[in-house]
Amino acid sequence: MIKAAKIDLSDISNELSFLLFILRDVQELDEKRIREFTSNLKWDSFIQLTLHHRVYPIVYLKLNQIRSSLIPADIMETLRYHYNSNVIKMMQLTKEMNEVCGKLSDNGIRTILLKGPILAIQLYGDMSHRTSKDLDILIDAEDVERAEEVMTQLGYEAEDKHLLIHNWKNKFHHFSFRHKEHSVQVEIHWRLNPNSNDSHSFNRLWGRKNKVHLLNQSFHCLGNEDLLYYLANHGARHAWFRLRWLMDIDRLMPKIDSGKMHVYFKQHGGQSFTGQAFILAFNLLDSKIPHSMNQLTDNKKTLRLAKTSLFFIKKIVKLNPVPEKSVVWHYFRYTLSLMTGRQRARYLLNHLEPNVQDMSLLPLYKPLHFLYFPLRPFLWFWRNIINN
Structure with a gap:
């Protein structure tokens, strides 16, 4: 294992430091360290950070396991409430996933699940350990119109007015549906990300897919190398403003075959934002980076991207669907720095x-x-x- 370049974390808040301490992959949280953090902790800010970064399931499970008297009872009750709410949400999404994927399959439409309960199973082994607000389903671009008909039959309404744009399939990479009765949101993707090209065509991704079993059913998901590319690209595009995305990278890292990943990078690129993810995961979560991947972190651009994205991690900012006014220009410059000239x-x-x-x-x-x-x-x- 290697150590990536260190980045300055001296100015992060005590609340964020405590959150990172909990999230790191340690067998048992040290009572002495907990006392050091909690002696001067703003608990309201800590809860706000935990909810903002969407990591409250893991935080609750770890704190509940140690049952420390240093954690106020009302804080544990708040975390328990959100944890239980997430369990219900993930069960609801699982039910919809079964129905939507089944209906699409009945109509001859192949599906690859990008996030949602399946990603939680892939990375955490339990769908209650990760949050998800919607389902993200990748299909072949040729099936988009038929999928839209299926979603309408299932009681979903399109949230995007994409048909106003004549070249919407080229301009966008997904559109959203919301169910008229129970408000579940489903995003139908026909490209992996906004910059996808033929090397990430659906047929190529389908040929490298993995399979996950849930509730006696099989679902298709991205292969490990494609998943790393997808998650790192997604996190980078959103400046890693939620720690949940770095937790995903941390959980996926041990599953990656370094040899296959080197070949993958030569074919598809992605070294800069993957290296950025590795540097952030190492510095914030103490993630273990394989030695053979050291060239990803030993790069000036990658390090610069990692340092820049810290601005959005340290603060509670809104970047999606549009960045809030206070950070819009900062985020615009960051977005351009991610890209190649083309x-x-x-x-x-x-x-x-x-x-x-x-x-x-x-x-x-x-x-x-x-x-x-x-x-x-x-x-x-x-x-x-x-x-x-």
Whole structure:
């Protein structure tokens, strides 16, 4: 195992330090260390951080196991409430996953589950140990229209007005559905991420897929190498503002075959954001990085990305679906720094084109849609700066 480059954590709060201490993979939490942290801890801030980072299942299970008198009873009760709520949520998502995937399969549509209960089983061995607000299902791009019909039959309504854009399948990589009665959200993906290309086509991913068994049923999920690429890319695009994503990387790391991953990087890229994930996981969670992966962390760009993303981890910020006003320019610069020159050009050109938000903010008759192009910068500024 190797040690990645150290990054400065001296200015993180006591509450975040305690949270990281709990999340690290130690057999038993040391009572003396707990006393050091809790002697000057703001418990409201600690709970706020735990909920924001979506790691309260693990925090509750670990603290409940030691039953320390240093943890206030009302704090444990709050964590217990959220843990139990998550168990119910994951059971609900599992029920919907069975129904949606079954119906899609009946219509000849292959599915690969990206997150949700299956990811919790893959990485944690128990679906109650990870949170998830929705289901993310990857399908072949050719099946998107049929999948939309199936979702409608199941009582789901599309949340995205994607059909307003003529080239929506090229411009976006997923759209969302919400059930009319029980409000479960399902995202149907036809690309792995916004920058996916033919090397990550559905058929290629299907050929490398894994299988997970849950409730006497089999579900398809990403192979380990594809999953690392996907999770690292997703976390990087969102600046790792939730520790849950780094916990996923930490749990996945021991399952990775370094030899296969080196071949994978040569074919698909992804070294910079994967190295960023490894540096952050090492520094924040004491993750064990395989020695043969050291070239990922021994890189100036990777280290710079890791240091930059700390800005979003230390604070409680909202980045999704749009960054809050206080960090929007910081996040914009960070996003550009992640990209290659070609990706940066494509990203900027893509943002010059009108989107659904522009059309909702300023509805125009179809013959006047050409006006969205010159108006695009002003509409973006109004939506993200003035009206945020």
